[in-house]
Amino acid sequence: NAGVTQTPKFRVLKTGQSMTLLCAQDMNHEYMYWYRQDPGMGLRLIHYSVGEGTTAKGEVPDGYNVSRLKKQNFLLGLESAAPSQTSVYFCASTASSSYNEQFFGPGTRLTVL
Amino acid sequence: GESVGLHLPTLSVQEGDNSIINCAYSNSASDYFIWYKQESGKGPQFIIDIRSNMDKRQGQRVTVLLNKTVKHLSLQIAATQPGDSAVYFCAERMGGGADGLTFGKGTHLIIQP
Numbered sequence: 245n246a247g248v249t250q251t252p253k254f255r256v257l258k259t260g261q262s263m264t265l266l267c268a269q270d271m272n273h274e275y276m277y278w279y280r281q282d283p284g285m286g287l288r289l290i291h292y293s294v295g296e297g298t299t300a301k302g303e304v305p306d307g308y309n310v311s312r313l314k315k316q317n318f319l320l321g322l323e324s325a326a327p328s329q330t331s332v333y334f335c336a337s338t339a340s341s342s343y344n345e346q347f348f349g350p351g352t353r354l355t356v357l
Numbered sequence: 358g359e360s361v362g363l364h365l366p367t368l369s370v371q372e373g374d375n376s377i378i379n380c381a382y383s384n385s386a387s388d389y390f391i392w393y394k395q396e397s398g399k400g401p402q403f404i405i406d407i408r409s410n411m412d413k414r415q416g417q418r419v420t421v422l423l424n425k426t427v428k429h430l431s432l433q434i435a436a437t438q439p440g441d442s443a444v445y446f447c448a449e450r451m452g453g454g455a456d457g458l459t460f461g462k463g464t465h466l467i468i469q470p
Contacts, residue, residue, distance in 0.1 A: 248400075277457050284366070286446050286460030287401065302457055334400050344391045344450060346458065348400030 246270055248349035250335050256355045257325045265320040265352050267335030275338045276318040277302075277346065278310060280331040287334060293318055325356045369467040376434040378464045380447035383428060387449035390423060391458065392432045395444045404432070404445075434466075442468045 251266040267276065274295050279287035279302075289302030293312040307329060309321045318337075322329060332353050336346040370376045382390065388409050393401040405416045407423050407430075414421050420433040430447055444465045448458040 279457075279460075284462065286448075286462050287458075288460070289457040292457050300456065303459075336400070344389050344406040344458075345403040346401075348402070350398075350400055 248335055248337055248347050250333075250349040250352050252352060253350065254353050256357065257322075258357050259326060261325050262321070262323050263325065263354075264322075265333055265335075265354075267318045267320070267337075267349060268316055269318075269335075269337040269347070270316065271337060271339070271347065272315070273337035273347070274315070274340050275343070276312065277336045277338075278308070278318065278320045279334045279336065280304065280329075281334060281351075282331050290320065290333075325354075327356045330354060330356045365464055366462070367465045367467065369469055370437050371469050372437060372439060374437055376432075376437045376441065376466060378432045378434075378445050378466065380430040380432075380461055381428060382430060382447070382449055382461075384449060384459075385425075385428065387451060387459075389450045390421070390430050391448045391450065392419075392421060393446045393448060393460075395446065395463070397443075401446060437466075437468055439468050439470075442466060 248269045277292040278290040281287045288304050291310040293299045296315040299310045311319045332351045334351050335349045338346045391406040392404040395401040405421050407414045407421045418435045422431045444463040446460050446463045448460045450458050
């Protein structure tokens, strides 16, 4: 049982490049989330999904897109990366019975030059 | 603006002492308040939660206190151990759905030998 995994762990992009971050969970959780964490800050919600085929905007959705084609996977895309998107990105999932206890992945550290 | 925040960015305690980490919130409509622990290089990990209609909740070596009069939340850790060294975040959630958590900025708990 791997829990929540994220790919890649590190990535460096140039301004304007695109990339996709992959999140996978093997706990059969319905709900999945993408957060970003900037230095000295708490986590801020980018997008989330309440089930396969559904997505919704969080607090800071601009510049990102997401897809949930399979229940176990949640993809975060950056179409045209900007330096302001330099951050650590965390994926999380939770079961419908306990929204408060989210299970987080190890994070992806993204640098945009 | 941010509705959940912490009083101190850093807290240093002696090993074996009790630790008290504080959090102030502004959104009286939140239904749940949650504490997460984040160790260096890892994703946050759920510690304990409390519903807004409660004043106190205890877990293993941890106690959360909620004072709605002054909109204050605290996490007490008994007999602090080296493994407690981490950044602690308070978070809040509105009831009724899985639309993510709102995190505060975090307090770094440092354990002195």
